[in-house]
Amino acid sequence: MTPDAVPLSGPEFQTEPARLYRRMRSEHGAVTPVLLDGGIPAWLVLGYRELHQVTGDPVLFSRDSDLWNQWENIPDDWPLLPMIGHKQPSILYTVGERHRERAAMISGALEGVDPAELRRHSERFADELIDAVCAEGEADLIGDYAMLLPVRVLARLYGVSDEEGPALVTALNDMIDGRERAIAGQAHLATAMAELLAARRERPADDVASRLLADNHGFTDQEIAEDLMVMMAAGHQPTADWIGNSLRLMLTDERFAASLFGGRNSVAEAMNEVLWEDTPTQNVAGRWATRDTRLGGRRIRAGDLLLLGLQGANSDPQVRTHGSALTGGNNAHFSFGHGEHRCPFPAQEIAEVIARTGIEVVLDRLPDIDLAVPADALTRRPSPWLRGLTELPVRFTATPALKGG
Template identity: 80%
Template structure:
């Protein structure tokens, strides 16, 4: 689940794995920890749709005795974490309802206005220069600034949260430090909102009457922040990369706002930000795609691989024409809540539209083959997206 080919050509790697191993492949994570990667679309549908057999309860994992405390992937898998990710049954449904209610309180028109405002502010920072890195100076900053408004964070805390989230999600040497920073920030936010509630998601979650503790709310806020920021930033970056490098998307770029939604939908098939998710754990011995799965085995959800399953996409080079049956937001009771999907789409679409409006002749500044994916077994995005454009005036306040 690492290495140069996995980072640069994941589709080819998934195709070769499917050829050699079938729809469920044995893989090893950092430290030679074994797991199963579910590559098949139908098999992934089965795993995510059967929580009784394939549970979200990570305590079931039969490898915990082999996992050191400093294992870099621990923040993305966790054990005994009181968050919605690892809660099952009726309690999970109650927590999902709490989160959905809090996110639904965000007015879509206000949300878009915030996204436009922050997008313009970020573009003002480089529009007169004629060139910039869209990832570092735009895509990686926009989602977290909008989410800060929804959750109740002060705007100035955004850059620190970006760094912490990226470190945690990338699963490398700074992962644990990033997780600690995020946890400290969340607890401080809840303390402030407990003393002085506002009209934000954190305050609404604290006021929920279902009996959730402040620690549980803090964990859920961290899940929401991680799931809401980085994939949305990568959705923006991956969409713009395809528009700038793939002839099939050139019309979307030149047409500006009118084709952005269609292009974004294709990205969720072609280059989905969330590539793999950990995971599900078998509650008993079973079989899946002719593989013998033992009780406690971990199954990684290969969302990107399933999107490219040749039995589903018989012509992988053809555009999907608006088909939204992708796995990019998951499936089953642990899928991304619908209000969260809507927020991500509004932020990503607004970010792309405002950028194309402000910089209509934007072009790639380096050869397409020079673009480098960010190393992560879970998410797919670029480290940089250098572009050039005709310098334009700052809009100002």
Template identity: 65%
Template sequence: MTTTQHTQHPQPPAPRPDAVPLSGPRFHTDPAELYREMRQRHGSVVPVVLPGDIPAWLVVGYRELHHVTGDTNLFTRDMGLWNQWPVIPADWPLLPMVNRRQPSIYYTVGAEHQRHVELVAPALEAVDPFELRRHAEQIADALIDAFCGQGEAELIGDYAKLLPILVLGRVIGFPDAEGPELAQAINALADGGEDAIASHAYLTAAMRRLLATKRAAPGADVTSRMLGHPEPFTDEEYVLDLQAIVAAGHLPTSDWIGNSLRLMLTDDRFAASLSGGRHSVGEAMNEVLWEDTPTQILAGRWVARDTQLGGQRLQAGDMLLLGLQGAHGDPQVRHPGHVDAGGNNAHFSFSHGEFRCPFPAQEIAEAIARTGIEVLLDRLPDVDLSVPQDELTRRPSPFLRGMTALPVRFTPTPAVGGQR
């Protein structure tokens, strides 16, 4: 296995005076208008500044993003090229998202990346779709049983933040009891706050425990299939790939559920589907991927040599952030606010190119999200918001877009105890 070597940069570039801070409430309250303003001021490639006064570029043009994700030679995943490494502190809160020494499917390139793909993809492809849906239905019912008799609930903390990690735990090999703590650690990691580093350490320890458990007693799960792969991998590689599967599988799926439920509870176009159960669930989920995608910004790519993109001059070693939601609103390719009702899937919500989310992972995420929404609507057909729409708030992250809470009321119903 090759180890990424860091290019030495005697004078890391400083942020441009006109760089946009990648923080602040507008990423939570009005991202569409914020991206429009960025585009009007800077074009399709926006100079931004990350916490700690670290410069980067945010790609918000649809065509430019397609180019960046498609040209892995010029815009590489090799984070060792980053010209900011000399000034990145060891406790930088975004370090877990841009780790300088991760031999995982996320942060390897070329043949080494393909080696990890050949480990992970078959293990995910072997997940039985019928068993996956059965797990999702059982766990959804159990979560709803905990609050269905009360006539009110908070659907993010009580449901959307728990369902994906519990279902993934079943197929990956975690016991159900570890799900809530794992969900808490993954969310803290993504929000990039003061507890991000500690949460990363917890997640790493959990993966090591899982690895030891499955090595001692293999089962019909993703982890055991990875351990059974014929080519040897180090424990660090297994742990990092498992972290990637769990984090990328849970976070966007959780927010996909929450954002879709918010849309269906606040938009009159979907009112009939609430009482009718499953009619427009797929349409709402697809609209969310365009208009309210869970992954708003994805890190990252690094420029292999000096070049130009979207009218901006980029230096070798510059970091590019993939502005997925910004690109979705690019007026050159589509009208903001308009979604093809027939199902336009040309979005970037699963990224694009060589490092696109593996198709089996996409299928798993969609099955969990759709099942979770459908079961909830079946069980609570008259569910409605219990607070005014304008009181709903979003998670404090420019990278991920999800609800902090979704309080609802409904007619109390009896628990089903796993039997429907």
């Protein structure tokens, strides 16, 4: 690793990530040496073409974390262990034919979700959350809404009780951000998924967990529990941030002002622009080189960790049009990944329905909504992995809650 490696931390990930990625690309090129917590070296792939190469070649750039040449330097309490697992039996670290079987099993379970039912659940939970704040005339659309909606919908689809939702929100947030409580959050989520599978073994139902158990392709309950954890984590926080980032854009950019007063065409445009310019999943770990190679002018050694710089690749000037967002339905962004380890298409569709429904319910239920603070006072979580607001304070005309749910 080069001596000029960039720490993958600091306030710029919170305040000016676009400028930070531009500087990284200018000073280091499409593949930047970085340092993770504890000074652990890795490579951040910022180039669009380079990222396409890494995610499209699972033979050279494997998802098998056992290949990592840094394991001997990783302490047991390393905060990123929930994100970069060692010998974890989940789909994230399964490779080859077994991964393809596992991906098909998960896609099949998610495809079983009825679109109309998904929309109903999304609307019902969104309305319940708005009911809790609509009479106040003010709310935080992050803490009071976006951070609660996806997990409530996903919990219902997967088979988890509604009462477990708030605890799952806390566990997922602790685990995903790699904070001090990451290990505790992972433990809580693991227990919840194991209890869910045990219950569905005895009483199958029309839910994702039951479908996974019924069509398990020989995978163990532990492996299925790991996959449920991955699906819950990957489905909740990024979708919550997608809602929050899209609402922020619509409340601060005059191009979307009409949508706040009855128009709906711009909701999809705002959501797509966020995936290009302000994607919830900024960076992902990762891939491991199976042999010595070269990438973006860098010498990559066998066992080196490569982090997928999704936002950096989305903003690569070599693939951008006049430096502006590629909106208008262009979905060539990396926000859902690429290659055989990308987010399954049914999962993408579920996330989009939850996010779009959540945004539309806000616009329907809260008349004359407006920011309660200046736009430049909005702050982000200081995370290099997931980009989202810490809060989104709004004011609006108070209205009564819906009757009859």
